[in-house]
Amino acid sequence: QSALTQPPSASGSPGQSVTISCTGTSSDVGGYNFVSWYQQHPGKAPKLIIYEVSKRPSGVPDRFSGSKSGNTASLTVSGLQAEDEADYYCASFGGSRVFGGGTKLTVL
Amino acid sequence: EVQVVDSGGGLVQPGGSLRLSCAASGFTFGRFWMDWVRQAPGKGLEWVANIKEDGTEEYYADSVKGRFTISRDNAKNSLYLQMNSLRADDTAVYFCARNRGWFSLDFWGQGTLVTVSS
Numbered sequence: 001q002s003a004l005t006q007p008p009s010a011s012g013s014p015g016q017s018v019t020i021s022c023t024g025t026s027s028d029v030g031g032y033n034f035v036s037w038y039q040q041h042p043g044k045a046p047k048l049i050i051y052e053v054s055k056r057p058s059g060v061p062d063r064f065s066g067s068k069s070g071n072t073a074s075l076t077v078s079g080l081q082a083e084d085e086a087d088y089y090c091a092s093f094g095g096s097r098v099f100g101g102g103t104k105l106t107v108l
Numbered sequence: 109e110v111q112v113v114d115s116g117g118g119l120v121q122p123g124g125s126l127r128l129s130c131a132a133s134g135f136t137f138g139r140f141w142m143d144w145v146r147q148a149p150g151k152g153l154e155w156v157a158n159i160k161e162d163g164t165e166e167y168y169a170d171s172v173k174g175r176f177t178i179s180r181d182n183a184k185n186s187l188y189l190q191m192n193s194l195r196a197d198d199t200a201v202y203f204c205a206r207n208r209g210w211f212s213l214d215f216w217g218q219g220t221l222v223t224v225s226s
Contacts, residue, residue: 003152034210038153045203045219046145046153051212089153093211097143097167102152 004029004090004100011106012080020088020103022073028094030071037066037075038089046089050075082107110134110215112187114204117220124194124224130187130204130217138162138182141207144189146200147219154200157189158207172198194224 005023012018022029022037029035037050048057050066053073063078073092077084085107090100116128130142143158157168157178166178177190187204201221205213 032210034212036212038213040153045216046213047216048212048214051208051214052210057214087152091153091155091211091213096169097155097158097211099145099153099155 004092004098006088006090006100006103008101009104009106011108012077013108014080014082016080017076017078018080018105019074019076020090020105022075022090022092022100024071024073024092024094024098026071028092028096028098029068029073032093033068034093035066035068035073036091037064037073038091039084040087040089042086077105080107110206112204112206112215112217114202114217114220117202117222119223119225120194121226122195122224125190125192126194126222128189128191128202128204128220128222130189132185132187132206135206137180137185141209142178142180142187143205143207143211143213144178144187144202145205145213145216146198146202146222148197148200151200155211156202159187191222194222196224198222199224 038046040046054066114130144156159178175193201219204217206215208214
C-alpha cells in the first residue's frame, strides 16, 4: 500500500495560482476517476475540497479545481488567499485506499 | 446538520487494547460506508479501515490487519474501532469519516488521540 507521491511543499503569493501534483499508478489514480483532495489546517480535521477528480462539494470556492492526466492528478488553487495556507492531501480509490504524503502550501 | 464525533482515545501501554467510538447524526447512517483514518504526530494521513453500509464487508490497511476490528451499530448510529496488541507506532490522532462513495470522505470527526507508551 504505497502512498501517492506529492511534493512536500508549494508556495505562491496572494492572487497567484499554484498547482499541486499527485502521482500514483495505473492501479489507483490512473485506473479510476476517484481522486479526492483534502485541506487540513493545523490542529483541525481534514476537509474534502475535491472529489471524483474535479467535483467540488457544496461551499468550496471555485478557486479550487482538480484534474487528472494518466497516473497524475492535480489540484490548482487560483487567486491565492492567506487562508489557503494549509496542508493538502490527495487520495485515490484503487486496490487499496491510499493518501498522498501531503503538501504544505505557503502563501508568501 | 451532518456531524460525526469520535471519542475513546487515551494512553495505553504497548500490547494493550482500546476501543474508539464515533457517533453520527444528521444523516441516514446506515446508507453510508464509514472509514477510520489516522495521523501520527507531525505526519500525514493514513487510511486504517472501512466498513460497508450494512456491516457485511470490512477492509483494513496491512499495518493493522489482524489487530484492529471495525464494526458498526446502525440502530445506534455508531461506528467503532477495536484496537488490540497496540504498538508505539499506532500512536496517532484517529478520525472517523463518512464515505460518500469511492473513498471520498466528506465529513470527519474532530479526532481522538491514542498514545501507546509505557
